[in-house]
Amino acid sequence: xxxxxxxxxxxxxxxxxxERDAGIKAAMMSLVRRRTRSVAxxxxxxFAVEAGEVVGFLGPNGAGKTTTLKMLAGLLHPTSGRxxxxxxxxxxxxRDYLGRMALIMGQRSQLQWDIPVVDSYRxxxxxxxxxxxxxxxxxxxxxxxxxxxxxxxKPARNLSLGERMKCEFAGSLLHRxxxxxxxxxxxxLDVAMQRRIRSFVAEYNRRTGAxxxxxxxxMADVEALCKxxxxxxxxxxxxxxxxxxxxxxxxxxxxITVELSExxxxxxxxxxxxxxxxxxxxxxxxxxxxxxxxxxxxxTPAVAARLLTGLPVTDVTIEDEPIEAVIEKVFAVPAxxxxxxxxxxxxxxxx
Amino acid sequence: xxxxxxxxxxxxxxxxDFSRFSWxxxxxxxxxxxxxxxxxxxxxxxxxxxxxxxxxxQPIVMIVVWRTVAGPTGMVGGYTAGRFVTxxxxxxxxxxxxxxxxxxxxxxxxxxxxxxxxxxxxIHPIHKDISDNVAYKMIGLIGILPAMVILIVAFxxxxxxxxxxxxxxxxxxxxxxxxxxxxxxxVLALSAFWLTKTTALxxxxxxxxxxxxxxxxxxxxxPPLIAAIANWSPFPWTQAFVANIAxxxxxxxxxxxxxxxxxxxxxxxxxxxxxVWSRAVxxxxxxxx
Numbered sequence: 016x017x018x019x020x021x022x023x024x025x026x027x028x029x030x031x032x033x034e035r036d037a038g039i040k041a042a043m044m045s046l047v048r049r050r051t052r053s054v055a056x057x058x059x060x061x062f063a064v065e066a067g068e069v070v071g072f073l074g075p076n077g078a079g080k081t082t083t084l085k086m087l088a089g090l091l092h093p094t095s096g097r098x099x100x101x102x103x104x105x106x107x108x109x110r111d112y113l114g115r116m117a118l119i120m121g122q123r124s125q126l127q128w129d130i131p132v133v134d135s136y137r138x139x140x141x142x143x144x145x146x147x148x149x150x151x152x153x154x155x156x157x158x159x160x161x162x163x164x165x166x167x168x169k170p171a172r173n174l175s176l177g178e179r180m181k182c183e184f185a186g187s188l189l190h191r192x193x194x195x196x197x198x199x200x201x202x203x204l205d206v207a208m209q210r211r212i213r214s215f216v217a218e219y220n221r222r223t224g225a226x227x228x229x230x231x232x233x234m235a236d237v238e239a240l241c242k243x244x245x246x247x248x249x250x251x252x253x254x255x256x257x258x259x260x261x262x263x264x265x266x267x268x269x270x271i272t273v274e275l276s277e278x279x280x281x282x283x284x285x286x287x288x289x290x291x292x293x294x295x296x297x298x299x300x301x302x303x304x305x306x307x308x309x310x311x312x313x314x315t316p317a318v319a320a321r322l323l324t325g326l327p328v329t330d331v332t333i334e335d336e337p338i339e340a341v342i343e344k345v346f347a348v349p350a351x352x353x354x355x356x357x358x359x360x361x362x363x364x365x366x
Numbered sequence: 367x368x369x370x371x372x373x374x375x376x377x378x379x380x381x382x383d384f385s386r387f388s389w390x391x392x393x394x395x396x397x398x399x400x401x402x403x404x405x406x407x408x409x410x411x412x413x414x415x416x417x418x419x420x421x422x423x424q425p426i427v428m429i430v431v432w433r434t435v436a437g438p439t440g441m442v443g444g445y446t447a448g449r450f451v452t453x454x455x456x457x458x459x460x461x462x463x464x465x466x467x468x469x470x471x472x473x474x475x476x477x478x479x480x481x482x483x484x485x486x487x488x489i490h491p492i493h494k495d496i497s498d499n500v501a502y503k504m505i506g507l508i509g510i511l512p513a514m515v516i517l518i519v520a521f522x523x524x525x526x527x528x529x530x531x532x533x534x535x536x537x538x539x540x541x542x543x544x545x546x547x548x549x550x551x552x553v554l555a556l557s558a559f560w561l562t563k564t565t566a567l568x569x570x571x572x573x574x575x576x577x578x579x580x581x582x583x584x585x586x587x588x589p590p591l592i593a594a595i596a597n598w599s600p601f602p603w604t605q606a607f608v609a610n611i612a613x614x615x616x617x618x619x620x621x622x623x624x625x626x627x628x629x630x631x632x633x634x635x636x637x638x639x640x641x642v643w644s645r646a647v648x649x650x651x652x653x654x655x
């Protein structure tokens with residue numbers, strides 16, 4: 016494999032799940048004839064991440080993001096394929112690898128529930144063999160950055176969700192992991208706390224040069240942190256590249272909104288004529304104060320100029336499609352199973 | 367939130383060498399984990415207290431039953447009423463120091479995925495369980511030791527045959543028994559990776575274990591065939607063997623033989639544990655981690 020920090024080749028994970036129809040009869044039948052189904056959660060994905068990169072891992076629920084992160088963290092064994100992180104095969108669970116990596120799961124706590132947070136950190140100090148001086152310096156730094164202060168003396172069970180998440184981050188970073196897997200780190204947090212966590216991750220990446228792979232349903236996380244995104248859907252890798260390119264590919268239109276001094280000055284037909292050519296086919300929407308029109312990015316300057324000269328415009332805004340809408344379009348791709356009938360990778364097994 | 371950079375990427379400190387085994391690192395880990403375990407047990411001292419009280423109930427029932435069976439002057443299986451009292455009081459202590467509860471906890475760990483954080487640490491999860499177990503035992507001793515003395519005094523236990531040398535000899539047996547039982551029950555706990563509901567299996571195991579380890583009655587009370595079956599199982603070597611040394615019923619070469627049997631069972635259990643563990647971690651994948 017190459018010298019990338021994370022190298023994934025043809026990684027696949029298939030779960031075998033029990034399946035039965037509803038009702039008592041089906042339940043009784045399942046005692047003697049157990050039916051299972053193979054479900055491919057991740058299908059032969061390949062990608063590489065260089066040291067220092069922050070990569071957003073996007074996909075709807077059940078797309079295979081978490082499964083991939085768990086394989087890279089060494090929690091899951093793949094069904095097939097290869098992966099190397101920092102030169103280690105994650106699922107061999109080499110202690111050296113585990114000591115250089117962290118997986119933070121927004122919905123799962125790694126803190127000791129019943130004891131003060133600082134006691135959990137002392138335990139991490141022992142687990143990760145952190146020296147006294149390093150521990151004191153790092154804890155001080157993390158306490159500053161995340162404003163932990165009084166939280167350190169509270170048991171984790173008494174923390175709010177946002178407070179707990181801050182403490183999770185600090186605890187998971189005390190050993191200075193070189194690779195950081197973040198699975199929905201801002202889930203359930205208020206906007207201010209999301210922003211704080213985001214800027215903290217960016218700062219950690221900047222300071223340490225650690226690789227960060229992040230899954231999130233909040234596009235603001237991805238926009239703020241990740242220049243590069245990997246889109247996975249139905250276990251298949253759909254896109255790997257800069258976020259801007261994804262937007263350009265999936266949503267090549269821009270939205271021009273004009274406010275008019277007299278809103279009803281131009282009719283829909285007149286506006287279409289004004290736009291001319293294929294641009295006339297663009298969706299036009301009337302607003303309270305004027306018009307909103309979607310045009311291909313390349314035509315935006317020309318169309319804006321025509322609108323400005325042909326209409327009594329008081330204000331104009333030109334916007335990309337919201338990133339949420341872009342992602343929604345990507346996720347609208349039908350499932351492999353739906354597209355090809357009953358999946359070829361599903362098999363009925365009797366036990 | 368932003369602060370001046372103190373560590374540039376090229377200044378990232380080298381991580382410790384986890385691949386090399388170090389007694390010093392393990393000792394430091396145990397110190398840290400033990401402190402956390404004690405803190406958790408202290409946080410739930412009420413719960414620990416209730417468990418300790420519960421541990422006393424079964425010996426009281428056994429003492430009452432077997433004292434009645436033996437009568438004031440009679441003897442059953444070589445035990446007088448007073449010897450039954452001493453036996454069950456010591457067995458209570460041995461049981462406290464050897465039992466583990468992880469079979470019940472593993473089901474929850476696997477179902478809820480709380481095992482994942484333990485698998486992310488560069489140390490085998492068994493070390494945390496050992497530490498938790500020892501911490502609980504030490505705190506529980508505060509209740510169990512006085513309870514043992516009270517049982518012996520209140521029910522007029524017979525301490526004849528007990529001497530300091532026998533007590534000293536019972537300590538390695540107790541350690542061996544605790545190690546053996548821990549391994550057996552940790553392997554049993556790993557069944558949670560295959561069976562989503564393990565309560566029935568755990569209850570079955572506990573009944574068999576208590577019966578064959580001498581928890582319901584001393585093995586000499588059993589018919590010879592049952593006693594022989596028990597002695598070919600690992601269970602009496604985890605409990606009754608220890609109590610019998612402390613009471614002076616097992617002496618001399620028999621003690622050495624017992625140590626040997628314990629060692630063989632520990633080796634077998636260790637092999638089984640390694641085998642099952644490696645499969646259990648792979649299996650955890652299938653459950654969904």
